[in-house]
Amino acid sequence: xxxAELKSxxxxxxxxxLCLPAGLSDEEVDLLxxxxxxxxxxxxxxxxxxxGDPFRSLFAVSSGFFKTVLVHEDGRGQVTGFxxxxxxxxxxxxxxxxxxxxxxxxxxxAVCAISFDQFEQLGQLMRNLQHRFNKDMSREIxxxxxxxxxxxxxxxxxxxxxxxxxxxxxHERRHQSGETFMLRMTREDIGSYLGIKLETVSRLLxxxxxxxxxxxxxxxxxxxxxxxxAQRTEASEx
Amino acid sequence: xxxAELKSxxxxxxxxxLCLPAGLSDEEVDLLxxxxxxxxxxxxxxxxxxxGDPFRSLFAVSSGFFKTVLVHEDGRGQVTGFxxxxxxxxxxxxxxxxxxxxxxxxxxxAVCAISFDQFEQLGQLMRNLQHRFNKDMSREIxxxxxxxxxxxxxxxxxxxxxxxxxxxxxHERRHQSGETFMLRMTREDIGSYLGIKLETVSRLLxxxxxxxxxxxxxxxxxxxxxxxxAQRTEASEx
DNA sequence: CGATTGGTTGAGCCCATTCAACGAATGTGG
DNA sequence: CCACATTCGTTGAATGGGCTCAACCAATCG
Numbered sequence: 001x002x003x004a005e006l007k008s009x010x011x012x013x014x015x016x017x018l019c020l021p022a023g024l025s026d027e028e029v030d031l032l033x034x035x036x037x038x039x040x041x042x043x044x045x046x047x048x049x050x051x052g053d054p055f056r057s058l059f060a061v062s063s064g065f066f067k068t069v070l071v072h073e074d075g076r077g078q079v080t081g082f083x084x085x086x087x088x089x090x091x092x093x094x095x096x097x098x099x100x101x102x103x104x105x106x107x108x109x110a111v112c113a114i115s116f117d118q119f120e121q122l123g124q125l126m127r128n129l130q131h132r133f134n135k136d137m138s139r140e141i142x143x144x145x146x147x148x149x150x151x152x153x154x155x156x157x158x159x160x161x162x163x164x165x166x167x168x169x170x171h172e173r174r175h176q177s178g179e180t181f182m183l184r185m186t187r188e189d190i191g192s193y194l195g196i197k198l199e200t201v202s203r204l205l206x207x208x209x210x211x212x213x214x215x216x217x218x219x220x221x222x223x224x225x226x227x228x229x230a231q232r233t234e235a236s237e238x
Numbered sequence: 239x240x241x242a243e244l245k246s247x248x249x250x251x252x253x254x255x256l257c258l259p260a261g262l263s264d265e266e267v268d269l270l271x272x273x274x275x276x277x278x279x280x281x282x283x284x285x286x287x288x289x290g291d292p293f294r295s296l297f298a299v300s301s302g303f304f305k306t307v308l309v310h311e312d313g314r315g316q317v318t319g320f321x322x323x324x325x326x327x328x329x330x331x332x333x334x335x336x337x338x339x340x341x342x343x344x345x346x347x348a349v350c351a352i353s354f355d356q357f358e359q360l361g362q363l364m365r366n367l368q369h370r371f372n373k374d375m376s377r378e379i380x381x382x383x384x385x386x387x388x389x390x391x392x393x394x395x396x397x398x399x400x401x402x403x404x405x406x407x408x409h410e411r412r413h414q415s416g417e418t419f420m421l422r423m424t425r426e427d428i429g430s431y432l433g434i435k436l437e438t439v440s441r442l443l444x445x446x447x448x449x450x451x452x453x454x455x456x457x458x459x460x461x462x463x464x465x466x467x468a469q470r471t472e473a474s475e476x
Numbered sequence: 477c478g479a480t481t482g483g484t485t486g487a488g489c490c491c492a493t494t495c496a497a498c499g500a501a502t503g504t505g506g
Numbered sequence: 507c508c509a510c511a512t513t514c515g516t517t518g519a520a521t522g523g524g525c526t527c528a529a530c531c532a533a534t535c536g
Binding site: 393394434435437438441456 | 491494
């Protein structure tokens, strides 16, 4: 599953306000720390966990980038999400005793592991924490509803535009440039996530490039015309 | 939003073991009851809530059948789920102060309303209840992952077969016939949910009928060959 | 270095869509 | 109770968006 384990503390974490302890008092964060966080490094390409592994912990992405993949019996796989710092991994397995999907680091990454047992106990002590967690779960459900809208009723160009704008916003919320950034995933990952083929992703990126909306050099992206991109998000009347 | 409000009690509810209080002790169920449940009737076609309504309560489906619909700015709508007795409504809004989707009764129905504020307080008192709720949220996330797989990588025939088998299993878990049942939703609702057009749904149902897998008479369904249906769930090598 | 992985682009094809006509069932108002 | 409108469902014919198959290039790696 992973490699080095380092001692760490939410209290001094740079992304504390993006992550699970957002909004907690210092004392509460201390409690959270003492009882359960420890950090795990995951190297690019490694699995944080795989379907069928016993489920014991949630993980908060401390740094790096992950994808979650659901694999069907017949071998087909679907990328169900990309997670960046501050986001939680493992929520989908709480209802089970085992992991129900794979999660893979797309670059060298670090996560904070949280024993779910202990987390539930802490939730009993700290209403704040439980409330925050309920909201996180709910937000994940709502996110997936939007993705269902995307997969169920958008054309490929709209899907990609929506995806890119989502990345832009997530970068900006982390005080990273939304104008210029690197894609951490392959065209195939993007295609799987969006329900289209990698060739289509490639063609669309080229098209956006030719139209002056983006500058694409491999995985390096520059957003040249965000408004135009936003427009491609909507069905074009004709 | 709704109509009659009747006093009701989880303790004597026929579907108690399917619903939120499953696994709770009698005392715990009493507590749950006293503090918060009340029942609301919703007539066929009526909204239980609409996007933008203030969010205050969760709802447990007591009887009947609902759909949840996410509406995009440009007017496109996506059916994000169908809910039957014992299932929870409103989870997607917890992270917000307002409802984030519409939910509509597809037949005359009843729900138990649960003030979310009070529910969170009760969760602090009853670890069982909170644990059960965490699992419900997680199961919903996992369900949506499967739907993403369906929408992202299945062909229309596989989508419909998967959908029908899911309905069969949900009926059986409720001790209702999985062999013979009524579809409560239109072809258009099914199509929206599965990311295909109503005409395609109609054609596929006809095809399954012609192949002797189903008997279709309007919304009345009889599953004649469940194994064959299960096979249509998988990608056919060729 | 060759092998592998990731990405781009073209040509032809096919599955699902669009557009359209029609039938059945339901409901409404005169 | 009938006439009419509306909603829901089925089926056909033609179209097209995205897929498949394929060739090729660039970067990385052992």
